[in-house]
Amino acid sequence: MNIREAKLRNEIAQIAQQLAKTGLARSSDGNISVRLSNDKILITPAGAYKAWLEPQEMVKIDLNGNLQPRHSDMRPSSEYLMHLAVYRQRPDIQAVIHAHPPMAVALTLVGQPFPADLVPEGLTALGEVPTVPYARPGTAQMGEQLKPYLSKHDALLLDHHGSLTVGKTLKEALIKLERLEAIAQLWMLANKIGTIIPLPAEELDFLKEVGIRQGQHPLKGEPLG
Numbered sequence: 408m409n410i411r412e413a414k415l416r417n418e419i420a421q422i423a424q425q426l427a428k429t430g431l432a433r434s435s436d437g438n439i440s441v442r443l444s445n446d447k448i449l450i451t452p453a454g455a456y457k458a459w460l461e462p463q464e465m466v467k468i469d470l471n472g473n474l475q476p477r478h479s480d481m482r483p484s485s486e487y488l489m490h491l492a493v494y495r496q497r498p499d500i501q502a503v504i505h506a507h508p509p510m511a512v513a514l515t516l517v518g519q520p521f522p523a524d525l526v527p528e529g530l531t532a533l534g535e536v537p538t539v540p541y542a543r544p545g546t547a548q549m550g551e552q553l554k555p556y557l558s559k560h561d562a563l564l565l566d567h568h569g570s571l572t573v574g575k576t577l578k579e580a581l582i583k584l585e586r587l588e589a590i591a592q593l594w595m596l597a598n599k600i601g602t603i604i605p606l607p608a609e610e611l612d613f614l615k616e617v618g619i620r621q622g623q624h625p626l627k628g629e630p631l632g
């Protein structure tokens with residue numbers, strides 16, 4: 408195993424602990440992966456308790472889902488097809504985190520779209536966060552369902568299920584995930600104590616533009632509508 412792979416295994420274990428600690432993925436929920444090369448990834452194993460994951464437990468697979476080496480008896484996360492869909496469609500992406508952030512997922516339970524325009528960082532750092540229609544976890548349909556959204560978004564909510572954030576590094580995907588949950592939490596809190604006053608339209612336009620300049624989806628490279 409080379410130094411880079413060893414480092415990435417450690418990093419996945421650290422992020423798994425962070426997800427468990429912050430309640431973004433409890434129990435054996437969620438899964439984390441990182442690209443090792445053009446056609447190979449490292450992913451968390453099936454059914455693992457996130458807080459206790461060890462670096463050597465991460466599973467190596469290729470983009471067709473074959474174990475590396477093939478005779479390995481390790482089992483990748485049951486949701487690996489979702490990760491493969493991202494790596495196949497987005498060569499720019501190096502890391503994928505699927506979590507079950509409670510506040511953000513609660514929004515999907517009541518059909519509430521994600522309020523990206525609630526605070527400036529929603530628009531500048533996340534961009535629009537669409538909710539992908541429900542698909543049964545672990546099925547091929549889940550990966551299929553994501554496809555129309557992947558080219559234009561780095562953060563997605565999965566209806567009645569969880570979140571998916573992607574990045575050029577594991578840390579970037581984690582930062583997006585934490586921000587997603589923080590905004591959902593703020594939205595809930597604000598709704599409990601009063602009626603939300605939106606940011607002025609002019610400011611929203613400005614923030615969207617900043618988001619585009621910073622490479623946020625979905626308006627990347629497209630004129631402001």
Ligand SMILES: [Zn+2]
Pocket residue numbers: 436437486505506507544568569
């Ligand atoms: Zn899940």
